[in-house]
Amino acid sequence: MEPTPPGVERNAAPIVHGGEIAALEAVLSRGQWGHGPATDRFEAGIAELLGVPDAVAVNSGTSALHLALRSVGIGPGDDVVVPSLTFAASVQAIAFGGARPRFAEIDPETLAVTPDTVMEAITPDTKAVMPVLYGGRAVDLSPIRAALAKRGIQVVEDAAHAFGSRAPGGWMVGADPDTVTCFSFDPIKNLTTGQGGAIVPRSRAEADNLRSLRLFGIVQSRDTRAGLTTYEVQGAGMRFDMSQLNAAIGLVQLEHFTGVATMRQHLWRTYQAELSGLDGVHLVDVDVANTVPFNCVVRLDRGRDEVFHRLRTENIGVAVHYPPNHTQPGFAAWHRDLPVTERVAAQILGLPFHPAMTYDSVRFVVTALARAVKETA
Numbered sequence: 001m002e003p004t005p006p007g008v009e010r011n012a013a014p015i016v017h018g019g020e021i022a023a024l025e026a027v028l029s030r031g032q033w034g035h036g037p038a039t040d041r042f043e044a045g046i047a048e049l050l051g052v053p054d055a056v057a058v059n060s061g062t063s064a065l066h067l068a069l070r071s072v073g074i075g076p077g078d079d080v081v082v083p084s085l086t087f088a089a090s091v092q093a094i095a096f097g098g099a100r101p102r103f104a105e106i107d108p109e110t111l112a113v114t115p116d117t118v119m120e121a122i123t124p125d126t127k128a129v130m131p132v133l134y135g136g137r138a139v140d141l142s143p144i145r146a147a148l149a150k151r152g153i154q155v156v157e158d159a160a161h162a163f164g165s166r167a168p169g170g171w172m173v174g175a176d177p178d179t180v181t182c183f184s185f186d187p188i189k190n191l192t193t194g195q196g197g198a199i200v201p202r203s204r205a206e207a208d209n210l211r212s213l214r215l216f217g218i219v220q221s222r223d224t225r226a227g228l229t230t231y232e233v234q235g236a237g238m239r240f241d242m243s244q245l246n247a248a249i250g251l252v253q254l255e256h257f258t259g260v261a262t263m264r265q266h267l268w269r270t271y272q273a274e275l276s277g278l279d280g281v282h283l284v285d286v287d288v289a290n291t292v293p294f295n296c297v298v299r300l301d302r303g304r305d306e307v308f309h310r311l312r313t314e315n316i317g318v319a320v321h322y323p324p325n326h327t328q329p330g331f332a333a334w335h336r337d338l339p340v341t342e343r344v345a346a347q348i349l350g351l352p353f354h355p356a357m358t359y360d361s362v363r364f365v366v367t368a369l370a371r372a373v374k375e376t377a
């Protein structure tokens with residue numbers, strides 16, 4: 001029997017470039033492990049890569065969303081439009097802050113909201129829209145930006161999947177001056193710090209507020225505080241800062257980001273070529289020319305659950321991103337009928353997708369998928 005090619009048993013996995021260990025040792029030996037100079041350097045590094053003036057690092061993508069919503073004034077009594085087909089974190093960031101998620105439909109081809117599905121979901125209480133950049137693909141809300149602005153509705157983007165992607169013919173995700181963008185740097189994302197996230201603010205004042213919100217509401221930086229007998233708490237704040245241990249990993253990952261981005265695009269295109277012509281299997285399009293793909297998802301015409309179990313039995317790391325949120329018991333208060341989301345959610349299957357995979361890994365997965373689809377028919 002042929003040996004199994006690398007990486008097929010994992011749906012997603014981080015890549016270690018090598019320098020991370022030395023970078024961690026350097027932080028460990030300096031004895032100051034919390035937020036510090038490495039965090040500041042990491043913030044500067046991501047801002048430079050995105051071509052934006054500033055970025056605020058936090059301890060997770062979920063914290064980034066939570067703080068971004070709070071900083072734009074979202075709270076109890078407000079509705080926030082969000083797709084149901086996203087990770088629970090997007091919805092929790094809204095609900096945990098006391099606002100109401102208002103679930104929106106998606107385009108079955110991209111699994112993301114569209115200007116039409118956003119407008120359909122808006123209520124008189126809607127104060128924000130949270131598009132989710134599914135698979136890394138940018139969401140273009142420009143046709144409705146004026147309509148949203150007229151109603152005072154802000155855009156806080158969940159770009160957890162989309163670090164390094166670009167809007168077609170336009171700016172990097174994060175560089176739209178009218179949007180607050182939130183990234184996740186968890187272990188399987190395009191860029192990782194081990195665990196972490198970042199917010200791209202729209203102004204200096206927004207950045208200052210986010211920095212205060214992420215660290216106890218204290219005005220003075222940690223370094224300044226060390227030389228003072230007091231400090232000033234200016235308002236609410238939590239412990240959501242990014243440690244230097246995480247930032248040190250992120251700085252090394254950042255040095256290798258361009259290579260990883262190319263690798264992810266190449267891997268996605270390899271899947272695209274191998275999947276073409278496979279009956280009953282439709283690749284969810286990520287607009288790979290502009291996107292650093294986070295995953296590779298197909299929709300199956302029939303038998304998704306059986307195909308999933310067959311492939312898992314063969315130790316192939318398929319996964320479902322995501323079970324919809326509007327049918328979760330914890331979100332029952334905000335349920336509404338979303339027939340497209342329900343249909344699509346029963347069809348999607350995420351294939352193993354991470355930089356350790358090779359051409360042979362993709363061929364192996366696609367051959368197994370074709371067999372499972374055929375046997376399920």
Ligand SMILES: Cc1ncc(COP(=O)(O)O)c(C=O)c1O
Pocket residue numbers: 060061062063086087089090132158160161184185186196197
């Ligand atoms: C779409 C989406 N939003 C938000 C998050 C939350 O990010 P984190 O795990 O860094 O809190 C994730 C990742 O898990 C995600 O996939």
